[in-house]
Amino acid sequence: MNKALNGKIALVTGAGSGIGHASALAFARAGATVVVSDMLLERCEAVVSEITREGGSASARQCDVRDPRQIDALFQTVLESYGQLDCAFNNAGVGGPITPLAEYPDDAWSEVIGTNLASVFHCMKHEIRQMVKQGAGSIVNCASVTGLNGMRGMPVYSAAKHGILGLTKSAALDYAQQGVRINAVCPGVIHTPAVDQWIEKDPDGARQFMREMTAREPIGRLGTPDEVASAVVWLCSPGASFMIGHGLAVDGGYTAQ
Ligand SMILES: NC(=O)c1ccc[n+]([C@@H]2O[C@H](COP(=O)([O-])OP(=O)(O)OC[C@H]3O[C@@H](n4cnc5c(N)ncnc54)[C@H](O)[C@@H]3O)[C@@H](O)[C@H]2O)c1
Incomplete structure:
Protein backbone atom coordinates (compact mmCIF):
# COMPACT_ATOMS: atom_id res chain seq x y z
CA MET A 1 0.00 0.00 0.00
CA ASN A 2 1.28 3.47 -0.90
CA LYS A 3 1.91 5.42 2.31
CA ALA A 4 2.88 8.72 0.70
CA LEU A 5 1.05 10.69 3.42
CA ASN A 6 2.32 8.95 6.57
CA GLY A 7 2.34 11.35 9.51
CA LYS A 8 0.20 13.95 7.70
CA ILE A 9 -3.07 15.44 8.90
CA ALA A 10 -5.70 15.71 6.18
CA LEU A 11 -9.06 17.52 6.38
CA VAL A 12 -11.99 16.71 4.09
CA THR A 13 -15.21 18.78 4.12
CA GLY A 14 -18.45 17.21 2.93
CA ALA A 15 -16.79 13.90 3.75
CA GLY A 16 -19.99 12.08 4.66
CA SER A 17 -20.89 10.95 1.16
CA GLY A 18 -19.75 10.54 -2.43
CA ILE A 19 -16.46 12.11 -3.49
CA GLY A 20 -15.67 13.38 0.02
CA HIS A 21 -16.28 9.97 1.58
CA ALA A 22 -14.06 8.24 -1.01
CA SER A 23 -11.37 10.89 -0.52
CA ALA A 24 -11.38 10.52 3.28
CA LEU A 25 -10.82 6.76 2.84
CA ALA A 26 -8.12 7.35 0.23
CA PHE A 27 -6.25 9.83 2.48
CA ALA A 28 -6.35 7.28 5.30
CA ARG A 29 -5.12 4.49 3.01
CA ALA A 30 -2.22 6.78 2.00
CA GLY A 31 -1.25 6.97 5.68
CA ALA A 32 -2.78 10.33 6.72
CA THR A 33 -4.79 10.91 9.87
CA VAL A 34 -8.09 12.22 8.52
CA VAL A 35 -10.38 14.89 9.95
CA VAL A 36 -13.75 13.83 8.55
CA SER A 37 -16.03 16.85 8.44
CA ASP A 38 -19.61 17.17 7.26
CA MET A 39 -22.75 19.09 8.23
CA LEU A 40 -24.22 15.75 9.35
CA LEU A 41 -22.32 14.38 12.35
CA GLU A 42 -23.70 10.84 11.99
CA ARG A 43 -22.23 10.67 8.49
CA CYS A 44 -18.82 11.79 9.79
CA GLU A 45 -18.96 9.15 12.51
CA ALA A 46 -19.84 6.39 10.02
CA VAL A 47 -16.85 7.32 7.84
CA VAL A 48 -14.54 7.45 10.87
CA SER A 49 -15.70 3.94 11.83
CA GLU A 50 -15.00 2.71 8.30
CA ILE A 51 -11.48 4.16 8.39
CA THR A 52 -10.83 2.77 11.85
CA ARG A 53 -12.04 -0.70 10.80
CA GLU A 54 -9.43 -0.59 8.00
CA GLY A 55 -6.72 0.20 10.56
CA GLY A 56 -6.52 3.91 9.72
CA SER A 57 -6.77 6.95 11.96
CA ALA A 58 -9.55 9.58 11.81
CA SER A 59 -11.79 11.86 13.84
CA ALA A 60 -15.21 13.39 13.17
CA ARG A 61 -16.03 17.12 13.13
CA GLN A 62 -19.50 18.46 12.43
CA CYS A 63 -19.35 21.70 10.38
CA ASP A 64 -21.89 23.39 8.14
CA VAL A 65 -19.63 25.25 5.72
CA ARG A 66 -22.35 27.83 4.96
CA ASP A 67 -21.58 29.36 8.36
CA PRO A 68 -18.16 31.04 8.66
CA ARG A 69 -18.36 30.81 12.48
CA GLN A 70 -18.64 27.03 12.25
CA ILE A 71 -15.63 27.06 9.92
CA ASP A 72 -13.66 29.12 12.49
CA ALA A 73 -14.61 26.60 15.19
CA LEU A 74 -13.66 23.65 12.96
CA PHE A 75 -10.13 24.91 12.41
CA GLN A 76 -9.73 25.86 16.05
CA THR A 77 -10.51 22.31 17.17
CA VAL A 78 -8.41 20.70 14.42
CA LEU A 79 -5.37 22.75 15.39
CA GLU A 80 -5.97 22.22 19.11
CA SER A 81 -6.11 18.46 18.54
CA TYR A 82 -3.33 18.00 16.00
CA GLY A 83 -1.26 21.22 15.96
CA GLN A 84 -0.79 20.90 12.19
CA LEU A 85 -2.70 20.66 8.94
CA ASP A 86 -0.94 19.25 5.90
CA CYS A 87 -3.65 18.45 3.37
CA ALA A 88 -7.09 19.95 2.89
CA PHE A 89 -9.80 18.94 0.44
CA ASN A 90 -12.50 21.63 0.29
CA ASN A 91 -15.17 19.40 -1.15
CA ALA A 92 -18.57 20.23 0.41
CA GLY A 93 -21.00 21.36 -2.23
CA VAL A 94 -24.56 21.21 -3.53
CA GLY A 95 -25.91 21.26 -7.09
CA GLY A 96 -28.92 23.51 -6.51
CA PRO A 97 -31.88 23.87 -8.86
CA ILE A 98 -31.60 22.85 -12.50
CA THR A 99 -33.25 25.65 -14.42
CA PRO A 100 -32.26 28.39 -16.86
CA LEU A 101 -31.14 31.68 -15.33
CA ALA A 102 -34.30 33.76 -15.88
CA GLU A 103 -36.33 31.24 -13.86
CA TYR A 104 -33.63 30.61 -11.25
CA PRO A 105 -35.05 31.24 -7.73
CA ASP A 106 -33.40 34.24 -6.04
CA ASP A 107 -33.01 32.48 -2.69
CA ALA A 108 -31.08 29.62 -4.31
CA TRP A 109 -28.33 32.05 -5.37
CA SER A 110 -27.01 32.58 -1.85
CA GLU A 111 -27.46 28.89 -0.94
CA VAL A 112 -25.50 27.63 -3.95
CA ILE A 113 -22.82 30.35 -3.85
CA GLY A 114 -22.56 30.10 -0.04
CA THR A 115 -22.16 26.33 0.06
CA ASN A 116 -19.91 25.90 -2.97
CA LEU A 117 -17.84 29.09 -3.21
CA ALA A 118 -17.90 31.28 -0.08
CA SER A 119 -17.15 28.20 2.02
CA VAL A 120 -13.99 27.52 0.03
CA PHE A 121 -12.85 31.12 0.55
CA HIS A 122 -13.37 30.86 4.33
CA CYS A 123 -11.72 27.43 4.63
CA MET A 124 -8.75 28.46 2.50
CA LYS A 125 -8.04 31.43 4.79
CA HIS A 126 -7.54 29.13 7.76
CA GLU A 127 -5.71 26.46 5.76
CA ILE A 128 -3.28 28.91 4.16
CA ARG A 129 -2.51 30.69 7.44
CA GLN A 130 -1.56 27.39 9.08
CA MET A 131 0.33 26.00 6.07
CA VAL A 132 2.34 29.22 5.68
CA LYS A 133 3.32 28.90 9.35
CA GLN A 134 4.44 25.32 8.69
CA GLY A 135 6.15 26.31 5.41
CA ALA A 136 4.35 23.38 3.76
CA GLY A 137 0.91 22.11 2.86
CA SER A 138 -1.39 21.24 0.01
CA ILE A 139 -4.95 22.37 -0.66
CA VAL A 140 -7.30 20.84 -3.23
CA ASN A 141 -10.61 22.52 -4.01
CA CYS A 142 -13.52 20.67 -5.57
CA ALA A 143 -14.55 22.48 -8.74
CA SER A 144 -16.22 20.67 -11.66
CA VAL A 145 -16.21 20.47 -15.42
CA THR A 146 -18.91 23.15 -15.04
CA GLY A 147 -16.12 25.37 -13.68
CA LEU A 148 -14.29 24.98 -17.00
CA ASN A 149 -17.28 25.20 -19.34
CA GLY A 150 -20.88 26.28 -18.98
CA MET A 151 -23.66 23.76 -18.30
CA ARG A 152 -27.24 24.27 -19.48
CA GLY A 153 -29.62 24.68 -16.54
CA MET A 154 -26.85 25.17 -13.96
CA PRO A 155 -25.84 28.86 -14.26
CA VAL A 156 -25.24 29.51 -10.57
CA TYR A 157 -23.52 26.21 -9.80
CA SER A 158 -21.31 26.82 -12.83
CA ALA A 159 -20.57 30.37 -11.64
CA ALA A 160 -19.59 29.00 -8.22
CA LYS A 161 -17.30 26.38 -9.73
CA HIS A 162 -15.69 28.95 -12.08
CA GLY A 163 -15.19 31.06 -8.95
CA ILE A 164 -13.45 28.19 -7.18
CA LEU A 165 -10.94 27.99 -10.03
CA GLY A 166 -10.35 31.76 -9.71
CA LEU A 167 -9.69 31.42 -5.96
CA THR A 168 -7.48 28.39 -6.60
CA LYS A 169 -5.29 29.94 -9.28
CA SER A 170 -4.91 33.37 -7.67
CA ALA A 171 -4.15 32.05 -4.19
CA ALA A 172 -1.78 29.48 -5.69
CA LEU A 173 0.27 32.33 -7.15
CA ASP A 174 0.35 34.23 -3.86
CA TYR A 175 1.65 31.26 -1.87
CA ALA A 176 3.69 29.28 -4.43
CA GLN A 177 6.99 30.33 -2.84
CA GLN A 178 5.87 29.63 0.72
CA GLY A 179 5.53 25.88 0.39
CA VAL A 180 1.76 25.88 -0.04
CA ARG A 181 0.45 24.19 -3.17
CA ILE A 182 -3.13 24.97 -4.16
CA ASN A 183 -4.93 23.06 -6.91
CA ALA A 184 -8.43 21.97 -7.85
CA VAL A 185 -10.10 18.90 -9.28
CA CYS A 186 -12.78 19.28 -11.93
CA PRO A 187 -14.86 16.10 -11.88
CA GLY A 188 -17.16 15.15 -14.73
CA VAL A 189 -20.41 13.42 -13.84
CA ILE A 190 -19.62 11.07 -10.99
CA HIS A 191 -21.98 8.34 -9.85
CA GLY A 223 -16.93 8.33 -13.15
CA THR A 224 -16.67 6.81 -9.68
CA PRO A 225 -15.92 8.68 -6.43
CA ASP A 226 -12.73 6.60 -6.06
CA GLU A 227 -11.44 7.90 -9.39
CA VAL A 228 -11.73 11.49 -8.15
CA ALA A 229 -10.31 10.57 -4.73
CA SER A 230 -7.12 9.16 -6.23
CA ALA A 231 -6.53 12.44 -8.10
CA VAL A 232 -7.12 14.42 -4.89
CA VAL A 233 -4.67 12.34 -2.87
CA TRP A 234 -2.09 12.47 -5.66
CA LEU A 235 -2.34 16.29 -5.79
CA CYS A 236 -1.57 16.32 -2.05
CA SER A 237 1.34 13.90 -2.35
CA PRO A 238 5.05 14.65 -2.87
CA GLY A 239 4.67 13.21 -6.40
CA ALA A 240 2.71 16.34 -7.33
CA SER A 241 5.37 18.76 -6.02
CA PHE A 242 5.41 20.83 -9.25
CA MET A 243 1.59 21.11 -9.48
CA ILE A 244 0.50 24.65 -8.61
CA GLY A 245 -2.74 26.45 -9.52
CA HIS A 246 -4.04 23.64 -11.71
CA GLY A 247 -7.65 22.66 -12.32
CA LEU A 248 -7.32 18.94 -12.99
CA ALA A 249 -10.17 17.53 -15.10
CA VAL A 250 -11.12 14.05 -13.88
CA ASP A 251 -13.80 13.59 -16.46
CA GLY A 252 -13.32 10.60 -18.76
CA GLY A 253 -12.32 12.94 -21.56
CA TYR A 254 -15.47 15.14 -21.36
CA THR A 255 -13.65 18.47 -21.65
CA ALA A 256 -11.13 17.20 -24.22
CA GLN A 257 -13.84 17.28 -26.91
N1 LIG B 1 -21.24 14.05 -8.31
C1 LIG B 1 -20.82 14.69 -9.37
O1 LIG B 1 -21.13 14.32 -10.51
C2 LIG B 1 -19.94 15.90 -9.22
C3 LIG B 1 -19.35 16.42 -10.37
C4 LIG B 1 -18.51 17.53 -10.24
C5 LIG B 1 -18.30 18.10 -9.00
N2 LIG B 1 -18.90 17.57 -7.91
C6 LIG B 1 -18.63 18.22 -6.63
O2 LIG B 1 -18.13 17.25 -5.74
C7 LIG B 1 -18.42 17.65 -4.40
C8 LIG B 1 -19.05 16.48 -3.67
O3 LIG B 1 -20.22 16.09 -4.38
P1 LIG B 1 -20.86 14.64 -4.27
O4 LIG B 1 -21.47 14.36 -5.59
O5 LIG B 1 -19.89 13.71 -3.68
O6 LIG B 1 -22.07 14.97 -3.27
P2 LIG B 1 -22.81 14.13 -2.13
O7 LIG B 1 -24.15 14.76 -2.00
O8 LIG B 1 -22.71 12.67 -2.37
O9 LIG B 1 -21.95 14.49 -0.82
C9 LIG B 1 -21.88 15.79 -0.37
C10 LIG B 1 -21.63 15.79 1.12
O10 LIG B 1 -21.50 17.17 1.50
C11 LIG B 1 -22.27 17.39 2.64
N3 LIG B 1 -22.71 18.79 2.66
C12 LIG B 1 -23.66 19.38 1.90
N4 LIG B 1 -23.81 20.66 2.25
C13 LIG B 1 -22.94 20.88 3.25
C14 LIG B 1 -22.63 22.00 4.06
N5 LIG B 1 -23.30 23.15 3.93
N6 LIG B 1 -21.67 21.89 4.99
C15 LIG B 1 -20.99 20.72 5.15
N7 LIG B 1 -21.26 19.61 4.45
C16 LIG B 1 -22.22 19.69 3.51
C17 LIG B 1 -23.44 16.43 2.57
O11 LIG B 1 -23.98 16.17 3.87
C18 LIG B 1 -22.80 15.21 1.92
O12 LIG B 1 -22.31 14.32 2.91
C19 LIG B 1 -19.31 18.88 -4.51
O13 LIG B 1 -18.53 20.04 -4.36
C20 LIG B 1 -19.84 18.77 -5.94
O14 LIG B 1 -20.20 20.03 -6.44
C21 LIG B 1 -19.73 16.48 -7.99
Whole structure:
Protein backbone atom coordinates (compact mmCIF):
# COMPACT_ATOMS: atom_id res chain seq x y z
CA MET A 1 0.00 0.00 0.00
CA ASN A 2 1.28 3.47 -0.90
CA LYS A 3 1.91 5.42 2.31
CA ALA A 4 2.88 8.72 0.70
CA LEU A 5 1.05 10.69 3.42
CA ASN A 6 2.32 8.95 6.57
CA GLY A 7 2.34 11.35 9.51
CA LYS A 8 0.20 13.95 7.70
CA ILE A 9 -3.07 15.44 8.90
CA ALA A 10 -5.70 15.71 6.18
CA LEU A 11 -9.06 17.52 6.38
CA VAL A 12 -11.99 16.71 4.09
CA THR A 13 -15.21 18.78 4.12
CA GLY A 14 -18.45 17.21 2.93
CA ALA A 15 -16.79 13.90 3.75
CA GLY A 16 -19.99 12.08 4.66
CA SER A 17 -20.89 10.95 1.16
CA GLY A 18 -19.75 10.54 -2.43
CA ILE A 19 -16.46 12.11 -3.49
CA GLY A 20 -15.67 13.38 0.02
CA HIS A 21 -16.28 9.97 1.58
CA ALA A 22 -14.06 8.24 -1.01
CA SER A 23 -11.37 10.89 -0.52
CA ALA A 24 -11.38 10.52 3.28
CA LEU A 25 -10.82 6.76 2.84
CA ALA A 26 -8.12 7.35 0.23
CA PHE A 27 -6.25 9.83 2.48
CA ALA A 28 -6.35 7.28 5.30
CA ARG A 29 -5.12 4.49 3.01
CA ALA A 30 -2.22 6.78 2.00
CA GLY A 31 -1.25 6.97 5.68
CA ALA A 32 -2.78 10.33 6.72
CA THR A 33 -4.79 10.91 9.87
CA VAL A 34 -8.09 12.22 8.52
CA VAL A 35 -10.38 14.89 9.95
CA VAL A 36 -13.75 13.83 8.55
CA SER A 37 -16.03 16.85 8.44
CA ASP A 38 -19.61 17.17 7.26
CA MET A 39 -22.75 19.09 8.23
CA LEU A 40 -24.22 15.75 9.35
CA LEU A 41 -22.32 14.38 12.35
CA GLU A 42 -23.70 10.84 11.99
CA ARG A 43 -22.23 10.67 8.49
CA CYS A 44 -18.82 11.79 9.79
CA GLU A 45 -18.96 9.15 12.51
CA ALA A 46 -19.84 6.39 10.02
CA VAL A 47 -16.85 7.32 7.84
CA VAL A 48 -14.54 7.45 10.87
CA SER A 49 -15.70 3.94 11.83
CA GLU A 50 -15.00 2.71 8.30
CA ILE A 51 -11.48 4.16 8.39
CA THR A 52 -10.83 2.77 11.85
CA ARG A 53 -12.04 -0.70 10.80
CA GLU A 54 -9.43 -0.59 8.00
CA GLY A 55 -6.72 0.20 10.56
CA GLY A 56 -6.52 3.91 9.72
CA SER A 57 -6.77 6.95 11.96
CA ALA A 58 -9.55 9.58 11.81
CA SER A 59 -11.79 11.86 13.84
CA ALA A 60 -15.21 13.39 13.17
CA ARG A 61 -16.03 17.12 13.13
CA GLN A 62 -19.50 18.46 12.43
CA CYS A 63 -19.35 21.70 10.38
CA ASP A 64 -21.89 23.39 8.14
CA VAL A 65 -19.63 25.25 5.72
CA ARG A 66 -22.35 27.83 4.96
CA ASP A 67 -21.58 29.36 8.36
CA PRO A 68 -18.16 31.04 8.66
CA ARG A 69 -18.36 30.81 12.48
CA GLN A 70 -18.64 27.03 12.25
CA ILE A 71 -15.63 27.06 9.92
CA ASP A 72 -13.66 29.12 12.49
CA ALA A 73 -14.61 26.60 15.19
CA LEU A 74 -13.66 23.65 12.96
CA PHE A 75 -10.13 24.91 12.41
CA GLN A 76 -9.73 25.86 16.05
CA THR A 77 -10.51 22.31 17.17
CA VAL A 78 -8.41 20.70 14.42
CA LEU A 79 -5.37 22.75 15.39
CA GLU A 80 -5.97 22.22 19.11
CA SER A 81 -6.11 18.46 18.54
CA TYR A 82 -3.33 18.00 16.00
CA GLY A 83 -1.26 21.22 15.96
CA GLN A 84 -0.79 20.90 12.19
CA LEU A 85 -2.70 20.66 8.94
CA ASP A 86 -0.94 19.25 5.90
CA CYS A 87 -3.65 18.45 3.37
CA ALA A 88 -7.09 19.95 2.89
CA PHE A 89 -9.80 18.94 0.44
CA ASN A 90 -12.50 21.63 0.29
CA ASN A 91 -15.17 19.40 -1.15
CA ALA A 92 -18.57 20.23 0.41
CA GLY A 93 -21.00 21.36 -2.23
CA VAL A 94 -24.56 21.21 -3.53
CA GLY A 95 -25.91 21.26 -7.09
CA GLY A 96 -28.92 23.51 -6.51
CA PRO A 97 -31.88 23.87 -8.86
CA ILE A 98 -31.60 22.85 -12.50
CA THR A 99 -33.25 25.65 -14.42
CA PRO A 100 -32.26 28.39 -16.86
CA LEU A 101 -31.14 31.68 -15.33
CA ALA A 102 -34.30 33.76 -15.88
CA GLU A 103 -36.33 31.24 -13.86
CA TYR A 104 -33.63 30.61 -11.25
CA PRO A 105 -35.05 31.24 -7.73
CA ASP A 106 -33.40 34.24 -6.04
CA ASP A 107 -33.01 32.48 -2.69
CA ALA A 108 -31.08 29.62 -4.31
CA TRP A 109 -28.33 32.05 -5.37
CA SER A 110 -27.01 32.58 -1.85
CA GLU A 111 -27.46 28.89 -0.94
CA VAL A 112 -25.50 27.63 -3.95
CA ILE A 113 -22.82 30.35 -3.85
CA GLY A 114 -22.56 30.10 -0.04
CA THR A 115 -22.16 26.33 0.06
CA ASN A 116 -19.91 25.90 -2.97
CA LEU A 117 -17.84 29.09 -3.21
CA ALA A 118 -17.90 31.28 -0.08
CA SER A 119 -17.15 28.20 2.02
CA VAL A 120 -13.99 27.52 0.03
CA PHE A 121 -12.85 31.12 0.55
CA HIS A 122 -13.37 30.86 4.33
CA CYS A 123 -11.72 27.43 4.63
CA MET A 124 -8.75 28.46 2.50
CA LYS A 125 -8.04 31.43 4.79
CA HIS A 126 -7.54 29.13 7.76
CA GLU A 127 -5.71 26.46 5.76
CA ILE A 128 -3.28 28.91 4.16
CA ARG A 129 -2.51 30.69 7.44
CA GLN A 130 -1.56 27.39 9.08
CA MET A 131 0.33 26.00 6.07
CA VAL A 132 2.34 29.22 5.68
CA LYS A 133 3.32 28.90 9.35
CA GLN A 134 4.44 25.32 8.69
CA GLY A 135 6.15 26.31 5.41
CA ALA A 136 4.35 23.38 3.76
CA GLY A 137 0.91 22.11 2.86
CA SER A 138 -1.39 21.24 0.01
CA ILE A 139 -4.95 22.37 -0.66
CA VAL A 140 -7.30 20.84 -3.23
CA ASN A 141 -10.61 22.52 -4.01
CA CYS A 142 -13.52 20.67 -5.57
CA ALA A 143 -14.55 22.48 -8.74
CA SER A 144 -16.22 20.67 -11.66
CA VAL A 145 -16.21 20.47 -15.42
CA THR A 146 -18.91 23.15 -15.04
CA GLY A 147 -16.12 25.37 -13.68
CA LEU A 148 -14.29 24.98 -17.00
CA ASN A 149 -17.28 25.20 -19.34
CA GLY A 150 -20.88 26.28 -18.98
CA MET A 151 -23.66 23.76 -18.30
CA ARG A 152 -27.24 24.27 -19.48
CA GLY A 153 -29.62 24.68 -16.54
CA MET A 154 -26.85 25.17 -13.96
CA PRO A 155 -25.84 28.86 -14.26
CA VAL A 156 -25.24 29.51 -10.57
CA TYR A 157 -23.52 26.21 -9.80
CA SER A 158 -21.31 26.82 -12.83
CA ALA A 159 -20.57 30.37 -11.64
CA ALA A 160 -19.59 29.00 -8.22
CA LYS A 161 -17.30 26.38 -9.73
CA HIS A 162 -15.69 28.95 -12.08
CA GLY A 163 -15.19 31.06 -8.95
CA ILE A 164 -13.45 28.19 -7.18
CA LEU A 165 -10.94 27.99 -10.03
CA GLY A 166 -10.35 31.76 -9.71
CA LEU A 167 -9.69 31.42 -5.96
CA THR A 168 -7.48 28.39 -6.60
CA LYS A 169 -5.29 29.94 -9.28
CA SER A 170 -4.91 33.37 -7.67
CA ALA A 171 -4.15 32.05 -4.19
CA ALA A 172 -1.78 29.48 -5.69
CA LEU A 173 0.27 32.33 -7.15
CA ASP A 174 0.35 34.23 -3.86
CA TYR A 175 1.65 31.26 -1.87
CA ALA A 176 3.69 29.28 -4.43
CA GLN A 177 6.99 30.33 -2.84
CA GLN A 178 5.87 29.63 0.72
CA GLY A 179 5.53 25.88 0.39
CA VAL A 180 1.76 25.88 -0.04
CA ARG A 181 0.45 24.19 -3.17
CA ILE A 182 -3.13 24.97 -4.16
CA ASN A 183 -4.93 23.06 -6.91
CA ALA A 184 -8.43 21.97 -7.85
CA VAL A 185 -10.10 18.90 -9.28
CA CYS A 186 -12.78 19.28 -11.93
CA PRO A 187 -14.86 16.10 -11.88
CA GLY A 188 -17.16 15.15 -14.73
CA VAL A 189 -20.41 13.42 -13.84
CA ILE A 190 -19.62 11.07 -10.99
CA HIS A 191 -21.98 8.34 -9.85
CA THR A 192 -22.45 9.31 -6.19
CA PRO A 193 -25.32 8.77 -3.75
CA ALA A 194 -26.52 12.28 -4.74
CA VAL A 195 -27.06 11.00 -8.26
CA ASP A 196 -28.95 7.97 -6.88
CA GLN A 197 -31.17 10.22 -4.75
CA TRP A 198 -31.91 12.33 -7.78
CA ILE A 199 -32.87 9.22 -9.77
CA GLU A 200 -35.27 8.28 -6.94
CA LYS A 201 -36.88 11.76 -6.90
CA ASP A 202 -37.09 12.29 -10.64
CA PRO A 203 -36.48 8.92 -12.33
CA ASP A 204 -37.37 10.00 -15.86
CA GLY A 205 -35.51 13.34 -15.80
CA ALA A 206 -32.45 11.90 -14.09
CA ARG A 207 -32.25 8.82 -16.32
CA GLN A 208 -32.53 10.95 -19.44
CA PHE A 209 -29.80 13.29 -18.15
CA MET A 210 -27.61 10.27 -17.30
CA ARG A 211 -28.14 8.77 -20.76
CA GLU A 212 -27.20 12.10 -22.36
CA MET A 213 -24.15 12.53 -20.15
CA THR A 214 -22.97 8.96 -20.71
CA ALA A 215 -23.38 9.41 -24.45
CA ARG A 216 -21.24 12.57 -24.30
CA GLU A 217 -18.56 10.88 -22.21
CA PRO A 218 -15.71 9.68 -24.44
CA ILE A 219 -15.02 6.88 -21.95
CA GLY A 220 -18.66 5.72 -22.29
CA ARG A 221 -19.58 5.69 -18.59
CA LEU A 222 -19.85 7.95 -15.55
CA GLY A 223 -16.93 8.33 -13.15
CA THR A 224 -16.67 6.81 -9.68
CA PRO A 225 -15.92 8.68 -6.43
CA ASP A 226 -12.73 6.60 -6.06
CA GLU A 227 -11.44 7.90 -9.39
CA VAL A 228 -11.73 11.49 -8.15
CA ALA A 229 -10.31 10.57 -4.73
CA SER A 230 -7.12 9.16 -6.23
CA ALA A 231 -6.53 12.44 -8.10
CA VAL A 232 -7.12 14.42 -4.89
CA VAL A 233 -4.67 12.34 -2.87
CA TRP A 234 -2.09 12.47 -5.66
CA LEU A 235 -2.34 16.29 -5.79
CA CYS A 236 -1.57 16.32 -2.05
CA SER A 237 1.34 13.90 -2.35
CA PRO A 238 5.05 14.65 -2.87
CA GLY A 239 4.67 13.21 -6.40
CA ALA A 240 2.71 16.34 -7.33
CA SER A 241 5.37 18.76 -6.02
CA PHE A 242 5.41 20.83 -9.25
CA MET A 243 1.59 21.11 -9.48
CA ILE A 244 0.50 24.65 -8.61
CA GLY A 245 -2.74 26.45 -9.52
CA HIS A 246 -4.04 23.64 -11.71
CA GLY A 247 -7.65 22.66 -12.32
CA LEU A 248 -7.32 18.94 -12.99
CA ALA A 249 -10.17 17.53 -15.10
CA VAL A 250 -11.12 14.05 -13.88
CA ASP A 251 -13.80 13.59 -16.46
CA GLY A 252 -13.32 10.60 -18.76
CA GLY A 253 -12.32 12.94 -21.56
CA TYR A 254 -15.47 15.14 -21.36
CA THR A 255 -13.65 18.47 -21.65
CA ALA A 256 -11.13 17.20 -24.22
CA GLN A 257 -13.84 17.28 -26.91
N1 LIG B 1 -21.24 14.05 -8.31
C1 LIG B 1 -20.82 14.69 -9.37
O1 LIG B 1 -21.13 14.32 -10.51
C2 LIG B 1 -19.94 15.90 -9.22
C3 LIG B 1 -19.35 16.42 -10.37
C4 LIG B 1 -18.51 17.53 -10.24
C5 LIG B 1 -18.30 18.10 -9.00
N2 LIG B 1 -18.90 17.57 -7.91
C6 LIG B 1 -18.63 18.22 -6.63
O2 LIG B 1 -18.13 17.25 -5.74
C7 LIG B 1 -18.42 17.65 -4.40
C8 LIG B 1 -19.05 16.48 -3.67
O3 LIG B 1 -20.22 16.09 -4.38
P1 LIG B 1 -20.86 14.64 -4.27
O4 LIG B 1 -21.47 14.36 -5.59
O5 LIG B 1 -19.89 13.71 -3.68
O6 LIG B 1 -22.07 14.97 -3.27
P2 LIG B 1 -22.81 14.13 -2.13
O7 LIG B 1 -24.15 14.76 -2.00
O8 LIG B 1 -22.71 12.67 -2.37
O9 LIG B 1 -21.95 14.49 -0.82
C9 LIG B 1 -21.88 15.79 -0.37
C10 LIG B 1 -21.63 15.79 1.12
O10 LIG B 1 -21.50 17.17 1.50
C11 LIG B 1 -22.27 17.39 2.64
N3 LIG B 1 -22.71 18.79 2.66
C12 LIG B 1 -23.66 19.38 1.90
N4 LIG B 1 -23.81 20.66 2.25
C13 LIG B 1 -22.94 20.88 3.25
C14 LIG B 1 -22.63 22.00 4.06
N5 LIG B 1 -23.30 23.15 3.93
N6 LIG B 1 -21.67 21.89 4.99
C15 LIG B 1 -20.99 20.72 5.15
N7 LIG B 1 -21.26 19.61 4.45
C16 LIG B 1 -22.22 19.69 3.51
C17 LIG B 1 -23.44 16.43 2.57
O11 LIG B 1 -23.98 16.17 3.87
C18 LIG B 1 -22.80 15.21 1.92
O12 LIG B 1 -22.31 14.32 2.91
C19 LIG B 1 -19.31 18.88 -4.51
O13 LIG B 1 -18.53 20.04 -4.36
C20 LIG B 1 -19.84 18.77 -5.94
O14 LIG B 1 -20.20 20.03 -6.44
C21 LIG B 1 -19.73 16.48 -7.99
